[in-house]
Amino acid sequence: MAKSRLLITGGSGYVGSFAVRQLQDKYEILVIDNLLYGHRQAIPNTPLVELDLSNYNRLEAVIKDFKPKAAIHFAAYIQAGESVTNPAKYFLNNVGGSLNLLNALVAAKVKNIVFSSSAAVYGLPKKIPIPENSSLQPINPYGESKLMVEKMLKWYSQAYGLNYISLRYFNACGAEPDGSFGEDHRPETHIIPLLIRSVLENKIFTIFGSDYQTADGTCVRDYISVLDLAFVHQQALEALFEGQKNKVYNCGTGQGYSNLEIVKSLERVIKKPVRYNFGPRRPGDPDILVAGVEKIAKELNWKAVHSDIELVLSSAWKWHSTHPQGYSD
Template sequence: MRFLVTGGAGYIGSITNWLLRSKNHETVIFDNMVNGHKEAVGDTKLIIGDLRSKADIASVFEKEQFDAVIHFAALALAGESMQKPFEYFHNNIDGGLNLLEAMRAHNCKTIIFSSTCAVNGFPKKLPVTEESPIAPASVYGASKRNFEEILEWYEKVYGIRCARLRYFNACGALPDGTLGEDHTPETHIIPVAIKALVAGEPFRVFGNDYHSPDGTCIRDYIHVLDLADAHLKAAEYIAKNNMSLTVNLGVGKGYSNMEILKAVEAVTGKKLKIEYTKRRWGDPDAIYADNTKAKQLLGWQPKYVELTSIIETAWAWHQKHPKGY
């Protein structure tokens, strides 16, 4: 298959692009490079442009043909979204609409969309299923849910098939340390903990008064390669069945912040200095996935289900790239 990968110079996009090419699929990356890295693209054709520009994305489809689009490009910080609602809606919704219109004009009928468990907000019942109440608690979550609904209507009106993949917490890197996580600022617990440990600086835990065994919040951590594999399987599912789908992508188990930090210490053989501070706004006590539907529909099975196996890959990346790309 031939794919357009929007946001393909970013963390999950670049590793998905690597996986697609390793399986002999053709790819083109479209990225505005605000959060992307040229070093993560390799020899893939990179088109620098902005989805908020109709002309930028239209010109791609005028020159190239694709079997499917994998749509990663988005602003994705829940906290930041509450300070910058216009930017998040403009980027994540208007940009997505420009992409859909370009697809429609050039008869590209399949899109794999990076959605999020943030569409569920603060779930009252765990694990989270695809039928759990939709109640986003941030502008970011709302922007992703709004685009899910737009995709539903573009399917009804124009026949564009879609996979809505609701991620939980992406983490890890390629096992050889060549591609990994390099954000500015970095907000994800595993890379932040590793950087603090290497620098000999304290790691700040946001809250130790959650309703959990050790008082820290619980999340579902899914390895980025398992996410990438699900994107390819979703594209194959649509190609075979001509049907859309919505699935959760998590390992189906939650780990607390303290469990993460202990695993980081175990993998690195180093001791973290831990400081506790107050909770961040909007952090639920716990959230983890029921991934049964993804397994049944896609024949997908996460390979990295143990914390140490995930963190070993993140550690390999940080050892090779202590300052990122």
């Protein structure tokens, strides 16, 4: 039997490339990516159209020609800090690009979409772990842009029958266990790659802030392995194909680790001390972000199984120590 076709935007980026590898046995995949932040080497054997979502006419033509059964929409700019100083960049790409994609999907009569949303839609949550029905008050344009797309999806489903599942990822992390593929954001803003690189380069790692309202004073986050995140897209697609629709789920482990605990866990993994100090807070960092995970466990039958923090760190260590410059493209 012919495989169903799947369009994946942003499929050469970090999370998208892991999803491509997870899904390529089951689906015939076409990736759309402008390669601005992605890497061809992350998905060496997957058909890719180098295209920016701002190019509506070509986007619609590619989708009409490929006729996918569903789309997974990873493509976005992701730096929350940059979004505060350059909101235009984020609204134009994350909202404008998504609007073009939704319109092209409707024009091509594609009925299903899985959207990469973010814990950033919650802003400063009042309740931890954060349930999906918490108030949505993003504190930066990046989070706002994700919330705007979630809202567009709601109206598009009502008007045009475009069924969606929005997945609010917490902190994506880790690499393939053998270190063959991993995280390569340029610039890098995530703690695990920054920490590992500072150790590999024999530098002192700076933890941002030590006076948060947490047990050890450093920020607490929910670290979800990219392997688990890749699999949740498979579950979400199957749920859409079985008739579930218009859902929003947190994707996390339900457990938080402080920045200091991440440093200490890395010391256990690499069996040597890590040199670190404390710097000032980074603006806009909530004290604690931990996902409520009951809804996704119950409705999508998904929970994290690859997100043990030492396994995650060990895979990331393998990736960075064997690819100190990341992908070569």
